[in-house]
């Protein structure tokens with residue numbers, strides 16, 4: 001089985017915290033979709049295994065019209081697809097758009113909600129408000145798209161614990177089945193990073209950030225969610241199958257500008273330059289860079305990705321001594337698998353670094 005990732009690098013406006021590759025040049029969408037359709041036709045079966053999951057991500061895929069989505073959908077090999085996800089911005093969607101996606105066979109939405117607090121949404125430069133997010137979830141559910149994942153961000157400047165708790169409660173009340181949560185990162189070069197450097201905003205302290213994360217884990221588990229990866233929580237049966245392929249060595253093909261692929265130990269990626277991508281596909285000169293993972297790369301990746309999941313890593317797969325980490329309560333062993341504890345998750349990057357080979 002394999003996964004297909006389709007990158008839509010367009011956003012109507014750049015959010016202030018974002019350092020992903022995306023562009024606001026929406027006038028290039030037509031040419032981009034034409035190139036994408038060509039690349040999908042040529043490469044979607046490259047993994048040599050049936051496509052099980054499709055994920056259209058961005059950027060903001062919902063900046064594409066339904067007609068453009070239909071053009072893409074038309075060339076997809078969907079015979080054996082079990083999970084077909086599209087990322088949407090709550091400010092973009094209408095009932096007709098969501099019904100249209102459903103009619104195309106989409107069966108999962110990933111919604112970039114980030115917060116249900118209007119002041120925080122404005123602070124980070126999102127273009128939707130809380131009510132639009134709530135309405136978007138209801139519209140999707142009414143359109144038959146009830147397998148919805150939302151993204152939430154914590155540790156936002158000025159965010160209080162009460163606001164964070166309220167966000168989680170709103171998500172639960174809405175009947176959301178999958179939640180991805182990220183602590184805010186101040187990425188150099190972003191507008192929010194500059195605000196921080198110029199002391200116009202203040203970062204949340206580490207203890208509060210950790211307390212927000214711990215509350216999240218506790219509350220969602222209490223509500224029946226499985227904490228299946230450090231940042232991901234799902235009701236039973238709703239874990240993202242597509243993201244699972246990144247963590248369990250399933251091959252995936254990535255199409256579109258900046259998209260990465262991983263097939264038989266080779267990682268390759270398209271240029272993250274819109275014009276170079278479109279031109280390269282149009283005239284057949286696209287250069288996809290690639291690297292073959294060494295045994296050490298593969299080991300390090302296995303440790304890094306495995307320890308982020310609730311399955312952990314088989315004890316025998318880990319080189320060296322982990323007694324100190326077990327004694328310190330940062331790792332635990334269950335059924336011969338090494339799993340990070342709640343305390344360990346806070347220090348996970350350091351633990352992983354310690355266990356990686358040079």
Ligand code: SF4
Nearest residue numbers: 011014015018058059
């Ligand atoms: S919508 Fe997403 S990809 Fe676009 S700027 Fe905002 S965070 Fe970045």
